[in-house]
Amino acid sequence: MKAIGHTTWVVPDGRIPRQSTGPEPEFTSRDELFVLNTGDAEAHLALTIFYADRDPIGPYELTVAARRVRRVRCNDLIDPEAMPLGVDYGVLAESNVPVVVHLTRVDTSQPALAMLGVTAVPVAG
Amino acid sequence: MKAIGHTTWVVPDGRIPRQSTGPEPEFTSRDELFVLNTGDAEAHLALTIFYADRDPIGPYELTVAARRVRRVRCNDLIDPEAMPLGVDYGVLAESNVPVVVHLTRVDTSQPALAMLGVTAVPVAG
Amino acid sequence: MKAIGHTTWVVPDGRIPRQSTGPEPEFTSRDELFVLNTGDAEAHLALTIFYADRDPIGPYELTVAARRVRRVRCNDLIDPEAMPLGVDYGVLAESNVPVVVHLTRVDTSQPALAMLGVTAVPVAG
Amino acid sequence: MKAIGHTTWVVPDGRIPRQSTGPEPEFTSRDELFVLNTGDAEAHLALTIFYADRDPIGPYELTVAARRVRRVRCNDLIDPEAMPLGVDYGVLAESNVPVVVHLTRVDTSQPALAMLGVTAVPVAG
Numbered sequence: 001m002k003a004i005g006h007t008t009w010v011v012p013d014g015r016i017p018r019q020s021t022g023p024e025p026e027f028t029s030r031d032e033l034f035v036l037n038t039g040d041a042e043a044h045l046a047l048t049i050f051y052a053d054r055d056p057i058g059p060y061e062l063t064v065a066a067r068r069v070r071r072v073r074c075n076d077l078i079d080p081e082a083m084p085l086g087v088d089y090g091v092l093a094e095s096n097v098p099v100v101v102h103l104t105r106v107d108t109s110q111p112a113l114a115m116l117g118v119t120a121v122p123v124a125g
Numbered sequence: 126m127k128a129i130g131h132t133t134w135v136v137p138d139g140r141i142p143r144q145s146t147g148p149e150p151e152f153t154s155r156d157e158l159f160v161l162n163t164g165d166a167e168a169h170l171a172l173t174i175f176y177a178d179r180d181p182i183g184p185y186e187l188t189v190a191a192r193r194v195r196r197v198r199c200n201d202l203i204d205p206e207a208m209p210l211g212v213d214y215g216v217l218a219e220s221n222v223p224v225v226v227h228l229t230r231v232d233t234s235q236p237a238l239a240m241l242g243v244t245a246v247p248v249a250g
Numbered sequence: 251m252k253a254i255g256h257t258t259w260v261v262p263d264g265r266i267p268r269q270s271t272g273p274e275p276e277f278t279s280r281d282e283l284f285v286l287n288t289g290d291a292e293a294h295l296a297l298t299i300f301y302a303d304r305d306p307i308g309p310y311e312l313t314v315a316a317r318r319v320r321r322v323r324c325n326d327l328i329d330p331e332a333m334p335l336g337v338d339y340g341v342l343a344e345s346n347v348p349v350v351v352h353l354t355r356v357d358t359s360q361p362a363l364a365m366l367g368v369t370a371v372p373v374a375g
Numbered sequence: 376m377k378a379i380g381h382t383t384w385v386v387p388d389g390r391i392p393r394q395s396t397g398p399e400p401e402f403t404s405r406d407e408l409f410v411l412n413t414g415d416a417e418a419h420l421a422l423t424i425f426y427a428d429r430d431p432i433g434p435y436e437l438t439v440a441a442r443r444v445r446r447v448r449c450n451d452l453i454d455p456e457a458m459p460l461g462v463d464y465g466v467l468a469e470s471n472v473p474v475v476v477h478l479t480r481v482d483t484s485q486p487a488l489a490m491l492g493v494t495a496v497p498v499a500g
Binding site: 126129130151152159160161162163192193194195196225226227229240241242244247 | 258260262263264265298300301302303305306338339340342355357359365366367369371
């Protein structure tokens with residue numbers, strides 16, 4: 001099957017909420033990156049995280065198998081360093097093959113689930 | 126009237142929530158696919174569902190009459206097999222005529238409605 | 251100032267929620283169309299509403315003054331006929347000049363505000 | 376690193392909620408503009424705010440350092456004049472270099488957090 005999407009995506013508006021209510025891990029506040037790879041080749045992504053008051057950190061390497069989706073909680077991105085909570089960030093995602101990228105925030109900091117979908121911006125590919 | 130939109134869409138970030146609060150069916154947690162066909166010909170869509178740890182499943186066939194909208198709860202997609210709850214997925218939607226596709230999640234797993242709109246990514250057409 | 255945007259937009263995923271909690275009109279459940287006209291000429295829009303089980307209804311005429319925004323509650327669209335509650339619909343918006351269109355759902359059917367942003371799809375212009 | 380995105384963005388559907396519940400500043404209802412500048416040059420943005428019943432106000436000047444993100448609460452935009460609460464607006468954002476722009480609404484006017492993501496519309500660059 002053909003690889004569909006774009007090779008470069010920019011994701012604005014990142015910030016992992018600090019507080020949570022309700023049982024873990026389902027109701028833990030979080031930012032999640034979602035990558036869909038429709039193609040027949042493994043996708044290798046390099047993520048660069050941009051911050052408000054220091055230099056970008058990266059690359060975070062992420063692999064998505066052929067014809068698979070992968071959802072990653074941003075607080076599980078720990079190499080080259082763990083992402084901080086409650087801090088503004090943006091993501092540059094560069095892939096060797098076309099993929100589709102999306103960011104979802106689950107926020108339970110007040111005792112009722114809220115969700116935010118951040119549409120990633122395709123740039124090239 | 127002219128068929129408007131695109132013939133191929135990719136929908137990231139699928140996952141039907143497992144838990145619900147409140148009366149059915151209005152407050153049942155769900156993912157809903159919405160298709161709008163502005164044109165004068167019936168739209169025939171083939172959906173392929175991509176997962177994290179197994180091969181894609183499909184095609185799920187979906188028909189939208191001329192000049193009509195259609196909303197489908199993803200857990201009503203049962204042929205060739207029922208879609209599981211609480212599992213990450215992405216959708217490739219291919220249509221014979223241009224349409225507009227959107228995904229909405231209604232999540233009542235905490236006792237207050239939350240909604241997530243996932244903007245589908247047009248690819249061709 | 252230049253007119254910015256597109257002349258044709260398609261809005262999927264419409265449905266005005268039937269139930270509300272909290273004081274009116276701020277917490278009345280609703281779908282709202284938002285139009286931004288940056289240009290120096292008045293924008294005249296013709297809206298066609300598509301349904302699941304009957305022919306499209308329209309045109310609904312909507313004027314947005316030069317260099318102005320306008321937010322319209324869909325249940326205030328009554329000519330040629332009032333839009334029903336709890337019914338799926340899509341919108342085709344055609345303008346004489348480029349504008350930017352957005353749909354927002356405010357849903358208070360469970361006693362906690364939920365919001366859904368539906369990104370309109372630009373088609374031409 | 377290359378500047379990625381677009382130089383002109385239009386943001387529909389602005390309205391800073393009037394009411395809040397929960398401790399400040401985290402749970403204060405607000406509209407937030409988020410700008411991501413991946414490039415090696417400082418980004419200088421000029422924002423023009425469009426209203427429903429009076430002429431546009433601007434420019435609001437906003438600087439985003441090279442390889443940085445910046446999140447601004449719209450009620451902190453006070454020069455040339457403070458933005459009013461509870462009033463519909465749209466934003467035209469013009470930058471000297473490509474950037475990515477996003478708007479997020481945090482609404483705690485009912486005692487449960489709700490979030491709305493408004494995808495900005497890229498126009499040029």
